[in-house]
Amino acid sequence: MKTILILIMLITGALTCIAAEIPVIVPIENDGIQRIEITGSEYSFKPAHIVVKVNVPVEIKVHKTSFIVPHDFVINAPEAGISINESLSRDPKSFFFIPLKTGKYSIYCSKKLPFMHSHREKGMEAVLEVVE
Ligand SMILES: [Cu+2]
Numbered sequence: 001m002k003t004i005l006i007l008i009m010l011i012t013g014a015l016t017c018i019a020a021e022i023p024v025i026v027p028i029e030n031d032g033i034q035r036i037e038i039t040g041s042e043y044s045f046k047p048a049h050i051v052v053k054v055n056v057p058v059e060i061k062v063h064k065t066s067f068i069v070p071h072d073f074v075i076n077a078p079e080a081g082i083s084i085n086e087s088l089s090r091d092p093k094s095f096f097f098i099p100l101k102t103g104k105y106s107i108y109c110s111k112k113l114p115f116m117h118s119h120r121e122k123g124m125e126a127v128l129e130v131v132e
Pocket of ligand 1: 119124
């Protein structure tokens with residue numbers, strides 16, 4: 001009985017992990033812009049994996065859920081024409097860019113308290129995937 005319970009817990013846990021990592025294909029709207037909203041909380045970005053088309057403009061609207069904990073939004077991919085480093089607020093902020101190179105790039109929060117793990121290390125990281 002115990003074994004079955006542990007098995008069920010393992011399977012449920014694995015499914016939750018898989019669900020969290022399902023890539024979201026960002027739709028291209030009528031005006032030709034790929035738009036997506038991302039939520040930053042303790043300690044994750046949701047969705048955690050977004051897929052956009054290369055050479056098509058992108059607008060990412062981001063807000064954080066916390067009142068006090070500071071978060072920011074960083075994409076450091078100058079090779080793909082993307083350099084964003086902005087603090088987040090509860091009001092959404094929009095970031096515009098045109099991804100110029102295919103590949104997988106990291107989205108993360110760079111906040112860190114002294115002697116503590118960074119928010120990125122705690123899981124506040126997502127993937128921006130640029131495809132043909
Ligand atoms: Cu953070």
